[in-house]
Amino acid sequence: MAEDKIKTSEPQKGVESSNLQWAPQAWAHLELVRSKSPLIQCITNFVSMDFMANTLLSAGASPAMIHSVDEIPEFTPKTLGVCINMGTLTPDWLPGMKLAAEVANQCKKPWVLDPVAAGGTSFRLKACLEMMNFRPSVVRGNGSEILALFKGSVDSNSKGVDSVYGSGDAVEAAKSLAQQSGSVVAVSGAVDYITDGDRVVCVHNGVPMLQTITATGCSVTALIAAFLAVDPSHAVEATASALAIFGVASEIGMDMARGPASLRTSLIDSLYGLDEATALGRVRISCL
Ligand SMILES: Nc1ncnc2c1ncn2[C@@H]1O[C@H](COP(=O)(O)OP(=O)(O)OP(=O)(O)O)[C@@H](O)[C@H]1O
Ligand SMILES: Cc1ncsc1CCO
Numbered sequence: 570m571a572e573d574k575i576k577t578s579e580p581q582k583g584v585e586s587s588n589l590q591w592a593p594q595a596w597a598h599l600e601l602v603r604s605k606s607p608l609i610q611c612i613t614n615f616v617s618m619d620f621m622a623n624t625l626l627s628a629g630a631s632p633a634m635i636h637s638v639d640e641i642p643e644f645t646p647k648t649l650g651v652c653i654n655m656g657t658l659t660p661d662w663l664p665g666m667k668l669a670a671e672v673a674n675q676c677k678k679p680w681v682l683d684p685v686a687a688g689g690t691s692f693r694l695k696a697c698l699e700m701m702n703f704r705p706s707v708v709r710g711n712g713s714e715i716l717a718l719f720k721g722s723v724d725s726n727s728k729g730v731d732s733v734y735g736s737g738d739a740v741e742a743a744k745s746l747a748q749q750s751g752s753v754v755a756v757s758g759a760v761d762y763i764t765d766g767d768r769v770v771c772v773h774n775g776v777p778m779l780q781t782i783t784a785t786g787c788s789v790t791a792l793i794a795a796f797l798a799v800d801p802s803h804a805v806e807a808t809a810s811a812l813a814i815f816g817v818a819s820e821i822g823m824d825m826a827r828g829p830a831s832l833r834t835s836l837i838d839s840l841y842g843l844d845e846a847t848a849l850g851r852v853r854i855s856c857l
């Protein structure tokens with residue numbers, strides 16, 4: 570049974586030794602998503618809706634892009650996880666986002682925040698910080714986004730949704746943010762870092778071309794929600810598994826791709842077709 574492979578013991582140091590535990594765990598999480606097909610509510614930006622829904626479907630989850638404040642009290646309790654993404658934020662979307670976070674918390678369902686371009690404008694920063702007050706189970710952003718949330722200030726060098734920092738530049742900020750907020754914090758980039766403020770887990774999978782496809786970050790945040798939905802009490806482990814499996818799918822997809830457009834397609838195919846031997850051979854997770 571896939572649940573049996575999900576361990577709670579302390580991780581070991583180094584990629585080689587800790588992979589013995591983390592790679593089977595990542596596969597077990599994917600198997601659980603495939604078998605349980607969790608319903609994931611996504612309140613997300615207009616750019617990401619299609620790719621995010623297809624990412625969730627190819628992993629075996631069941632996405633629903635439902636964001637109306639009028640539907641949330643009835644719909645959110647039916648879900649197993651919620652993804653809230655600030656990408657194309659306007660003031661009229663915020664009450665629904667806050668209500669969905671509140672209902673998810675009341676129903677003890679995990680929810681994940683994607684603070685897109687948090688440091689881009691003061692309106693966006695304030696909204697992201699307000700969402701942090703609802704204590705997401707996990708917040709996943711790129712280096713710039715996590716640094717902006719930690720500092721609580723707009724970044725004059727912001728390039729909007731793209732990061733101007735590497736993920737490694739935001740590790741200490743991520744740890745502090747996790748300690749202050751009580752949320753697990755994930756910083757994505759060449760290496761993804763996941764922290765609860767104490768442990769730091771590193772995911773080494775992925776390909777640089779992911780940066781040239783819009784909404785790959787948004788979609789992996791939704792995948793985190795699906796992995797959390799099937800293992801809500803192990804947020805660090807589920808988040809690392811989701812990032813690793815998405816990264817592995819991109820690596821296999823890269824072998825078939827001719828550029829960003831075909832990688833977008835082959836990544837979805839690879840995630841759908843991923844088998845145990847390939848996952849165990851490719852997942853690379855270590856601990857700092
Ligand atoms: N240089 C890289 N090498 C390998 N994988 C990468 C690299 N940069 C990003 N990734 C992977 O790409 C995915 C998206 O991460 P990224 O940090 O680009 O998100 P983002 O900036 O929020 O993206 P978006 O806003 O377009 O959705 C993650 O799975 C991450 O691991
Ligand atoms: C390009 C873009 N603009 C707002 S959201 C989004 C998708 C990537 O975050």
Ligand SMILES: [Mg+2]
Nearest residue numbers: 685730786787
């Ligand atoms: Mg993003």
